[in-house]
Amino acid sequence: MLRVQDLATAYGPVRALDGVDLAAEAGVITAVLGANGAGKTTLLRTVSGLAAPNAGTVTFDGEDITGWAPDRIVRRGLAHVPENGGVITELTVADNLRLGGLWRARADRERTRREVLELFPPLAERLDRQAGTLSGGERQMLAIGRALMSGPRAVILDEPSLGLAPMVTARILRVLRELALTVLLVEQNARGALSVATHGYVLSLGRVVADAPAADLLDNDRLRHAYLGF
Amino acid sequence: MPDFLTLTLGGLTNGAIYAALGLALVIIYRATRVVNFAQPALALLCAYLAYSVNRATGGYWLGLLVALVAGGVLGALTERVLMRPLRRSGELAPVIATLGLLMLLQAVSGMIWSAEPKSFPYAFDFRGAFSPAAVFVVVVVLVTAGAVLALFGATTLGLRMRAAAFKPEVASLVGVKVGLMLTIGWTLAAVVGALAGVLAAPPFLSPTVLDAVFVYALTAAVLGGLENPVGTIIGGFGLGVVLSYVSGYVGPELVTLASLAILVLVLTFRPHGLFGRGVARRV
Ligand SMILES: Nc1ncnc2c1ncn2[C@@H]1O[C@H](COP(=O)(O)OP(=O)(O)O)[C@@H](O)[C@H]1O
Numbered sequence: 001m002l003r004v005q006d007l008a009t010a011y012g013p014v015r016a017l018d019g020v021d022l023a024a025e026a027g028v029i030t031a032v033l034g035a036n037g038a039g040k041t042t043l044l045r046t047v048s049g050l051a052a053p054n055a056g057t058v059t060f061d062g063e064d065i066t067g068w069a070p071d072r073i074v075r076r077g078l079a080h081v082p083e084n085g086g087v088i089t090e091l092t093v094a095d096n097l098r099l100g101g102l103w104r105a106r107a108d109r110e111r112t113r114r115e116v117l118e119l120f121p122p123l124a125e126r127l128d129r130q131a132g133t134l135s136g137g138e139r140q141m142l143a144i145g146r147a148l149m150s151g152p153r154a155v156i157l158d159e160p161s162l163g164l165a166p167m168v169t170a171r172i173l174r175v176l177r178e179l180a181l182t183v184l185l186v187e188q189n190a191r192g193a194l195s196v197a198t199h200g201y202v203l204s205l206g207r208v209v210a211d212a213p214a215a216d217l218l219d220n221d222r223l224r225h226a227y228l229g230f
Numbered sequence: 231m232p233d234f235l236t237l238t239l240g241g242l243t244n245g246a247i248y249a250a251l252g253l254a255l256v257i258i259y260r261a262t263r264v265v266n267f268a269q270p271a272l273a274l275l276c277a278y279l280a281y282s283v284n285r286a287t288g289g290y291w292l293g294l295l296v297a298l299v300a301g302g303v304l305g306a307l308t309e310r311v312l313m314r315p316l317r318r319s320g321e322l323a324p325v326i327a328t329l330g331l332l333m334l335l336q337a338v339s340g341m342i343w344s345a346e347p348k349s350f351p352y353a354f355d356f357r358g359a360f361s362p363a364a365v366f367v368v369v370v371v372l373v374t375a376g377a378v379l380a381l382f383g384a385t386t387l388g389l390r391m392r393a394a395a396f397k398p399e400v401a402s403l404v405g406v407k408v409g410l411m412l413t414i415g416w417t418l419a420a421v422v423g424a425l426a427g428v429l430a431a432p433p434f435l436s437p438t439v440l441d442a443v444f445v446y447a448l449t450a451a452v453l454g455g456l457e458n459p460v461g462t463i464i465g466g467f468g469l470g471v472v473l474s475y476v477s478g479y480v481g482p483e484l485v486t487l488a489s490l491a492i493l494v495l496v497l498t499f500r501p502h503g504l505f506g507r508g509v510a511r512r513v
């Protein structure tokens with residue numbers, strides 16, 4: 001389980017996160033929603049070690065990982081799929097995948113690689129292509145596949161549906177749910193995220209303004225109108 | 231009239247050295263986007279260390295080995311002590327820092343070994359157009375270049391180094407120790423540079439012996455587009471041969487001028503190198 005307590009992260013005078021508390025339960029999807037600038041990306045960057053918090057703690061499976069370097073956090077089993085996927089466009093699809101989980105035993109990597117290619121067949125057909133030639137949906141699949149290569153227990157994703165066709169989004173969200181990993185899913189696309197999530201948080205100006213089961217958030221007209229825009 | 235074959239072979243030997251020093255520049259540029267202007271001084275210091283070891287032991291090989299090891303240590307130290315603190319200070323600061331290091335190392339070398347030229351041995355007999363010493367230079371550089379290419383292209387270390395260079399943040403998210411990759415890049419480059427220094431030194435080592443070589447190496451790297459090792463190797467050998475013809479058929483005093491002319495022409499008309507893509511790109 002991933003837990004964030006009283007987390008505060010600032011860019012100079014801008015307080016992007018201002019005392020955030022939330023938890024992602026093991027084996028299910030937890031959604032974090034909010035408008036542009038709410039602090040969603042900052043939250044994930046702080047959890048994965050890319051940004052340093054000013055206060056608060058991040059605990060993962062009981063271990064305090066606050067302030068750890070990103071490469072150490074991913075080795076501990078928490079993988080971050082950044083905004084826009086972070087596919088390395090200059091490398092081939094195969095090399096992007098190969099980069100994931102290089103520290104693992106070869107047999108484990110081989111097995112995960114087969115699973116990833118089964119999960120995302122378009123990648124299997126394009127292994128030798130430059131990742132820069134992929135479509136948006138394929139890039140997102142590659143980014144998620146590369147994160148899975150590290151054999152994570154938890155995955156945190158930053159707007160995987162951004163710029164994708166609804167069909168592609170639905171497919172990616174379905175795959176995420178079927179994996180039964182601990183997932184923290186950041187989305188502006190609230191309806192799609194809540195349809196696969198168990199629990200949801202709404203972030204606004206760096207604070208949690210709603211914390212409820214996903215079904216309740218979908219039903220709460222006031223919240224939907226105020227923060228989720230549908 | 232100088233004979234064509236002699237000029238070509240001599241040019242290839244010199245070109246191998248330009249290629250090797252150019253390769254050192256390319257390795258660091260690829261990893262960090264910095265042109266390492268301290269490279270000739272690093273190589274010079276290593277060549278001087280080889281000289282001192284040669285004098286003490288009377289042999290060639292231990293000196294070469296010491297130079298390579300010293301190159302690696304100096305490269306790693308440069309990255310850790312000088313470049314790493316500047317990682318977030320913009321594009322200019324690291325380049326200025328390498329210029330500062332250049333002057334510092336030149337001064338230190340001058341203080342220790344003085345400006346007086348020291349006689350520096352060849353690895354093998356150097357007489358004749360097709361001498362064992364010349365063959366040695368060409369073969370060693372080709373083998374080194376092949377090893378560097380294999381490292382980048384066919385090993386997971388090379389893959390991690392490329393990832394760290396292209397997208398450091400993403401690389402760290404997939405578990406790559408980005409700082410370590412930069413240190414390895416500088417170490418590797420400085421070892422290759424030290425090799426170039428030892429190969430370039432004979433017959434006489436002096437504080438300025440690498441100055442012209444560095445200009446040619448930089449030209450070779452620019453011919454290759456600054457981040458293309460294969461292009462740089464071809465550029466280095468090609469430049470060596472062309473400059474040898476200029477020296478033999480036109481006049482040795484025009485060699486530096488010809489090299490600068492080539493550098494300016496390439497930067498003007500093919501800023502991404504002879505083999506580079508024609509479009510501006512940012513990595
Ligand atoms: N690198 C940065 N430098 C300064 N301010 C930033 C930076 N990144 C984000 N911010 C600010 O922090 C706040 C939260 O941004 P972000 O975490 O990207 O939100 P979201 O992902 O929800 O759109 C915004 O006000 C944004 O302008």
Ligand SMILES: [Mg+2]
Nearest residue numbers: 040041042083
């Ligand atoms: Mg964002």
